Amino acid sequence: MAKQGRAKHAKRPLLATKPADPLPPLSGDFYRIVDLLDERGRATIARLRQFLESEVEPIIEDYWARDQFPFELVPKLATLGVGGVGYDGYGCVGGDMLLNGFICMEMARIDCSIATFYGVHTGLSAGSIYLCGSEEQKQRWLPPMMRFEKIGSFGLTEPLVGSATSGGMMTTCRRDGDEWILNGEKKWIGNATFADVNVIWARDEASNAVKGFVVTKDNPGLSVAKIHTKMALRVVQNGLITLKNCRVLEADRLQDANTFKDTARVLRMTRAGVAWFAVGCQMGAYEHALRYAKTRIQFGKPIAGFQLVQDLLVRMLGNVTACQSMMLRLAQLQVQGQMFDEHASLAKAYTTVKCRETVGYARELLGGNGILLENHVGRFVADAEAIYSYEGTREMNTLIVGKAITGLSAFA
Numbered sequence: 565m566a567k568q569g570r571a572k573h574a575k576r577p578l579l580a581t582k583p584a585d586p587l588p589p590l591s592g593d594f595y596r597i598v599d600l601l602d603e604r605g606r607a608t609i610a611r612l613r614q615f616l617e618s619e620v621e622p623i624i625e626d627y628w629a630r631d632q633f634p635f636e637l638v639p640k641l642a643t644l645g646v647g648g649v650g651y652d653g654y655g656c657v658g659g660d661m662l663l664n665g666f667i668c669m670e671m672a673r674i675d676c677s678i679a680t681f682y683g684v685h686t687g688l689s690a691g692s693i694y695l696c697g698s699e700e701q702k703q704r705w706l707p708p709m710m711r712f713e714k715i716g717s718f719g720l721t722e723p724l725v726g727s728a729t730s731g732g733m734m735t736t737c738r739r740d741g742d743e744w745i746l747n748g749e750k751k752w753i754g755n756a757t758f759a760d761v762n763v764i765w766a767r768d769e770a771s772n773a774v775k776g777f778v779v780t781k782d783n784p785g786l787s788v789a790k791i792h793t794k795m796a797l798r799v800v801q802n803g804l805i806t807l808k809n810c811r812v813l814e815a816d817r818l819q820d821a822n823t824f825k826d827t828a829r830v831l832r833m834t835r836a837g838v839a840w841f842a843v844g845c846q847m848g849a850y851e852h853a854l855r856y857a858k859t860r861i862q863f864g865k866p867i868a869g870f871q872l873v874q875d876l877l878v879r880m881l882g883n884v885t886a887c888q889s890m891m892l893r894l895a896q897l898q899v900q901g902q903m904f905d906e907h908a909s910l911a912k913a914y915t916t917v918k919c920r921e922t923v924g925y926a927r928e929l930l931g932g933n934g935i936l937l938e939n940h941v942g943r944f945v946a947d948a949e950a951i952y953s954y955e956g957t958r959e960m961n962t963l964i965v966g967k968a969i970t971g972l973s974a975f976a
């Protein structure tokens with residue numbers, strides 16, 4: 565037995581030999597994290613990457629510049645097996661949250677707006693129904709949402725209340741027989757200009773508790789005005805939703821959303837997804853910068869051959885790889901049911917800070933060309949700003965982690 569054990573140990577390679585199938589030289593996956601997925605997961609990512617590179621990347625700058633959404637891509641997304649990754653039943657494709665994270669990262673690597681569309685639809689909106697809906701509500705809404713036939717939005721933020729929605733929400737709901745009457749406004753709501761299903765959070769006038777509702781786009785009490793002039797995530801169609809005596813059936817109130825703690829359950833899950841976006845955004849910027857560095861000639865040679873340019877590239881790759889490693893462990897905690905709010909918050913705060921730094925290095929590397937949309941990096945720089953602030957600002961996520969590690973709440 566002992567002899568066998570020694571033989572086994574002796575075979576373990578201490579030093580690597582170059583793999584027969586090296587990653588493409590421009591890859592932002594330096595530590596080959598994709599190898600951690602199972603065969604099905606790798607196939608999903610390969611299929612998604614093929615779609616993103618061939619159908620999204622060539623058109624996205626034009627849509628970004630025009631502040632428009634490429635609706636023609638939605639039916640194609642439905643064929644890729646990415647509807648409801650990590651959820652069970654109800655037409656969801658299943659799998660685990662590690663694969664969901666890879667999908668978020670892969671989308672953001674090509675375009676953060678498409679990733680955001682996906683995150684709002686499958687995460688915030690369908691996720692609210694999945695986590696807080698009754699059996700009947702899940703059966704009714706999730707299958708068409710997972711087929712991308714019905715698109716969802718998530719209305720939490722308000723014009724006057726952003727970070728403080730947990731205690732200060734101004735949108736109200738009032739019970740009236742079998743119905744509820746909603747009044748208020750919701751700002752920044754992604755997909756809202758065309759969403760079929762709007763998950764709306766409102767404070768109960770009677771109990772002060774926050775409740776969730778599914779409000780369909782044909783409800784006469786709901787109107788949406790598109791938010792123009794954004795300098796980030798311009799492909800995402802953000803709306804200002806107005807609810808004026810908006811009547812919603814009790815049957816359309818999310819039956820397991822009874823306090824803001826239930827809203828927070830959804831945010832915990834989606835915050836992890838946003839942290840993966842921040843990793844993908846860095847990968848995209850890094851890969852564009854590396855490609856540019858190899859082709860841009862100054863002083864008679866590619867700028868990639870200059871020490872200071874290599875320094876920028878290696879700083880970027882270090883950030884990407886550190887964030888990927890953090891997210892892999894977070895996903896493990898998630899899969900094991902061990903991810904708490906503070907875990908997701910630390911990842912969201914840290915990866916988005918690093919994202920801003922990485923996209924800044926990429927822009928610096930491109931010199932003046934870095935601010936031209938046609939060179940791609942500028943879009944990542946702009947989009948990183950929105951990712952930095954949405955789904956909880958750095959300050960809010962810091963306060964969540966700070967409370968967890970000190971036992972003292974520093975919330976105002």
Ligand SMILES: Cc1cc2nc3c(=O)[nH]c(=O)nc-3n(C[C@H](O)[C@H](O)[C@H](O)COP(=O)(O)OP(=O)(O)OC[C@H]3O[C@@H](n4cnc5c(N)ncnc54)[C@H](O)[C@@H]3O)c2cc1C
Binds near residue numbers: 684802958975
């Ligand atoms: C592109 C985009 C898409 C979005 N999509 C959606 C969506 O689909 N659905 C949705 O509901 N919302 C959405 N949001 C809203 C987003 O979640 C909010 O912008 C975010 O939560 C911050 O709120 P705020 O912008 O009102 O900032 P504020 O809350 O006004 O904060 C302003 C500043 O003050 C700081 N601050 C506030 N309170 C404190 C404190 N106690 N201590 C220290 N600092 C503090 C903040 O960190 C921030 O730096 C989106 C936002 C953007 C930009």
